[in-house]
Amino acid sequence: MQLFNKDWGPFPHKTVRRHENCIHTANFSLQMCFIVALDDMPRQRFSDSQMQFILWVMSEIGGRNVPSLRALRKFQEKLALQFGTRTIEQRSELGNVFYTNDIRATLAMDAANPQMANHFVVYPVLCPARITNSWETRHWLELPLDFLTPMVRNGAQLYYVNELALLDLGDFVLPYMWCTWKGTLSAMCRRCKFCPHWNVCYTNACLPGALLNQEYFVRFFSTSQHAGAAEQLAPLKEQILSTHEEPYPCYHAGLQRSCKFRIVMQSLPADNPQQSEHCSHTTGARANMYCRRCLNTRALPEDDDLTDWYSSHFKPGIPRTLDETRASVQRQIDFACQNLPQEVKAEQKSSGVNDPIVSEWINRILDKAKEITKAAKLDPQNPDLPHTPDELTEHLTKWLAEQPGDHVSPLLASSGMDPHKHTPIEILHTVLLGLSKYIWHTLYTSWKPEQEQLFATRLQATDISGLTIPPIRAQYVAQYRGALIGKHFKTLTQTMVFHLHDLCSPELFTLVKACGEFSAVRLPLVYQLPSSRQQKTDLHTLINNVLDAYGDVDPLRILDKVKLHLLLHVPDDLVEFGPPVRSIMEIFESFNAVFRLCSVLSNHLAPSRDIALTIADMDRLKHIVSGGYWLDRDGNPMRASENVMCLLEDYPILQRHLGWGALQKAVPGASATRSQLSHLFSWSPQKHQMLQGTETLSWIKGKHVVACSGDVCKIGAFIFFSDISKTTLRIGRIMEIYCPHKSKSLSPFVLVTAYTVANERHPEFGMPILMQPQVGLQLLLPEHIHFIVNVQHDCRRSSGCAPTGTWQVRQERIASTRTVPVIVHKDTECYLINTHAFHNAARLRSALPCHLTAPTPVKEDRQDWHRKLAGRAGNTLKRKKAQTQAKRKVTAGNKKANREAAARERAEEVIEEDEAVSSVSSGHETESAGRGSGVGPRRAPARRGRAIRQAEDELSLSEDGQDADAVQSDKDYAPPPTKKRRRG
Known part of the structure; x- marks a missing residue:
């Protein structure tokens, strides 16, 4: 018997047969209903990757008839067709491509909904007096914000939606x-709270370095x-030192036995301000002792x-040495105990040492001294x-x-x-956010708009094969030139010299x-010790x-x-920590995404605790799914079952979400073919004598081939290859890849x-030049290809490359007009x-002659x-000093004029007030005389005299060309006499 369950329509259903009866089960319909609701929640959005992971978990924990992501998407498309909602491709008159939902079908659905029809409101209204129904404001909140006014003007100030604004309350x-x-223009806002955190992570x-570049291995x-980095490092130091007093026990999975270990801190990678704080160094753009590593001074x-x-x-x-820094810190503490704050500042300025913990205690000491x-x-x-200075100390x-x-x-x-x-x-x-960023700022600030557009056009024409960078978005780089990040500067450093x-x-x-030359040399992953001295010399x-x-x-x-x-x-x-790339901060910057999600999902009552517990669970x-061991209560090692340990290896989706990737390189010699059978062909007997005897085979054109270095080499890429004897390396360009079919x-x-490499460098770029010999094509086996190399067209020498072509812009993955x-x-034969290029930089220098790659001094x-340069710098400093003095003189003159005007205005006000008082007092002169009181008429001259003397004092002070505050701060300034004169 088959039963149709109408309660779960329109969601699909499945039937199962038990013996000879056909019994319907509503489990699939129920699951599909909730899964669609889960995917369409407006305040809980999931990406395709997250939804795929949820569906996989549901199926692995025993859920039956769990649909796949593909089945879910197909059902949603079918549901959209049933309800008449359509997403339509549109092309504007300017040629832009976009998609729209049919507004008629959407409004028809609202009208057909019995929960909405009785309360259907056509016009959005905000009641000026009161709000009695929720729909009066809900309609505004649910409207797409792009349809509303994005900006308002308040005087000369412009305010935009989704732009940070500061209220009067702070x-x-x-x-x-x-x-x-209430009749006034207002804004509906979301309150923002900025909670800066100091994170301490380690690896x-x-x-191996290849593993440390994965998020899985970040701890x-x-x-x-609230607590700064120095405060958080204190318990870290205690835990590290405790392992030296008593080594920490653990179970070694490789040796299959118990062991103990001690922790040694190798380095402190961080950004420069944080590293200066680690060194107890003075931070600041204008600090005299600006370097945390040496004693150079400005x-x-x-x-x-x-x-x-x-x-x-x-x-x-x-x-700098640790002992000198400790001594400077101790001197600052001694000066603070002597209640000498000026000496503390002088010591910090002369030594460049300003420890954050010590500074806090110095402030407490000085406050205690005042008390x-x-x-x-x-x-x-x-x-x-x-009661004496010694007793106070x-x-x-x-x-x-x-x-x-x-x-x-x-x-x-x-x-x-x-x-x-x-x-x-x-x-x-x-380097990237320092040197490269400074150079880029110097470049684009000197360009006109047409020069910026020309550079963007040239940058977009860059050949990125062999650079291992994402596709270049030149228009984005030009538009947001002042807000670029590390990946953009990595691209610019390798390519902008050609444009x-x-x-x-x-x-x-x-x-x-x-x-560019420095950046390419300082990035190798391996430094060979026999040639490390020469590499260090080249780096200098x-x-x-x-x-x-x-x-x-x-x-x-x-x-x-x-x-x-x-x-x-x-x-x-180099010798202390290895290649600089091993101390890079990108993996820790990437881990901030994990930390940020933990922070967002915390209730913020105890954020540090919540985040620590959450990451501990992670x-x-x-550890469990990786097959790690842990000790039970009796101290015996134990691990998860085989089924649990196979999860990480058998399911790549779990690996990606845990941030772990197996060290799998492309197999050298492997190739990829095109999927369409239309690319099949057969060899002609006269073509390519090396392939005689393969006329009966079918061949298909390939997309790429894997070199011995693991590089994926596509058609058009430049490669270094060897001949059959494998004795010499040559450079060439892949024209075609032929793969046997089946x-x-x-x-x-x-x-x-x-191609052949010229014996001389390019006179302007200083790079090796490629010259194409007059020979035919050459056939190679994949194992003859050593590595890929980036080659750029020499547009400067050809002097004919110009933006004369056009390219159709793709929008929404289709070509627009x-x-x-x-x-x-x-000239297509001019190549450099x-x-x-960062990728394969060490291999390239070993393949080319030394005189083509060795650095040459600029001076x-x-x-x-x-x-x-010192003479030019001295002239510039003198000019800036003269400008500063002139500006200071103008400022002092303006202050003097303002003081004189204020003094005259106060004197005039006092005179006017005294004249008014005198006129009033003259009406009562007879009565005052009868009483024998002359106070009223005699006050005005005395008050006028005090005001005039005050004005004269201020004028005489301003004539000296000194500010009152400056005089008070001068050490040679004598205090006023004990007898004080009252001033207005």
Whole structure:
């Protein structure tokens, strides 16, 4: 018997047969109903990846008839057709493509809904007096905000929806809709609360670097919106040092036995301000002692000899030591206990040491000194209070010793490391968001709009094969040129040198070229120890080239930006920490997404606790499904069952959500073919003599082939390959890939065009030049391909490449009628090997002759060059000093004029008031005389005299050219006499 369940229509149903009877079950309909509701919740959105993961969990925990994501989407499309809702492709008159939902069908559905028809309101209304029904405001809230007014004007100020605004009460809000409330224009806002957090995360340095670049291996220690990084590092230090006193027990899964371990902190990767805080270093753009690694200073020398002082910024200074920093911190504490705040500031300024923990305790000590000094003045006979400076120092020192906890940064205590040496120079914030960002700012601020558009057009024509970067969005880079992030600067650093001809000065072009050469060399994943000395020498040359070239563009830039000076310390980190890419912060920046979700889903009553518990649960899950061991109550190791441990290996969806990826490289020699059978063909007997005997086979054109390095090489890519003897490397370009159809025994063939490398570098780019010989095509096997290389067209030498072509813009994944200009290369045989490319940089330098890749100094005589830069910098400093003095003089003159006008105005007001009082008093002169009182008539002259004397004093003070505040702060200023004159 078959029963039709009408309660769950229109959701699909399934039937199951038991013996000879056909019995309907409503489970599938019920599940589909709830799954569709779950997917269509307006306040709980799920991506396709998340929905696929939910459906997979439901099926794995025993759910029956759980639909797949594809079945869910097909049913939703069918449901949309049944209800008449249509999504229509539209093309505007300007050629833009977009999609719309039929408004007629949507309104018809509202009218057909019995829950809405009786309360159908046509016009949106906000009651000016009161609101009695929810639909009066609900309709406005549910309208798409794009249909409403996005901006209002209040005087000269413009306010936009979804733009941060500050209320008069001091709260930050996001206005999302403008409305009329009580007859006035108002905004409906969402309140914003900004809760900054300091996160402490770490990775296990005993793991390979390829694993540490995965989110799965990032570990979380703590976070807080109240406690700073130094405060959170204190318990971390205690836990680390405790393992040295008593090693921590664990079970070694590889050795299958119990063991103990001790923790050693290798380095402190962070952004530059945070690393300065780790070093107890003064942070700030204008700090004299600006470097956390050495003792270089911005302070001008007293003998006005700028050459040696300026040259000192182009080389590492005297290294900072942990003992000197501790001594400076102790001197600051001693000065604070002596109640000498000015001496504390002088010590911080002269040494560049400003520990965050010590600064807090110094403030407490100074506040305590004020409190005790005030109490001692009120009670001079109290023997328990200090009454002399020595007694005050002793009292404050004893009070500080009685306070619990550490009084200095935990990294300055016995932590087993020197923060000055163990804060490696970080690539993301120092190079990409430092050097590259500064150069990019100098470029685009000097361009006109047409130059920006020309650069964007050239940038879009870049060949990105062999760069391992996402497709370039040149218009986005040009439009948001001042808000780019690390991935954009990674693209610009490798490619923008090819597009700057006629767009910048020769000095700036030299700087861009030096930046690209340095960035490509400092990124290798492996440094060979036998050649490490030569690599370190080359790195010194490249860094010197960057700084010397930047000095030619702006001599004062190295004084303003500490990140430029920090580049000088990169060679010292090679042996200490390995390649700089191992200390990169990108993986920790990526982990912020996990932390952010944990923070958002917390109730914010105890956010640090909630986040720590949540991430601990995540780590526990990762440990269980990874087959990790844990100890039971009796100390015996145990692990999950085989079925649980197979989850991570058998289900890639679980791997992706846990941030783990197996170290699987593309198989060298593998290839991918095109799916359409129309690409099938057969060899002709006369074509390609090397393939005689394969005429009976069917061949299909391939899409890519995998090189020995694991690079995926597509058609048109430039590669380094070897001949049959595999003795020499040559460079060529893949023209075609031929794969045998339905034959696994025969290897694919690659058709390449061989090029030769010129013996000389390009005179302007300094890169190797490719020349195509007059020979035919060459067939290769995939195992002959070594690696891919990026090659760019030399548009500067061809002098014919211009944006004369057009390209049809794709919108919504289809071609629109809008077009944009594109570069058309005139001479297709002008190519340069891109030595600024990060990918395969070490392989490229080993494949090419040394004289084509070795760095050459930008300035041969650096000492003489620095002398010239010092002269230019000195002139600039003198000019800026003169401008500052002139501005200060103008400001002082304006203040003087304002004081004189205010003094005259006060004197005139007093005279007018006295005249008014005199006129009133003259009417009562007879009565006052009869009483023998003359106070009324005599007050006016006295008051007028005081006002005139006050005005004369202020005028005489302003004539001296000094501000009253400046006089009060002058050490030589004498205090006024004891007898005080009353001033108005």
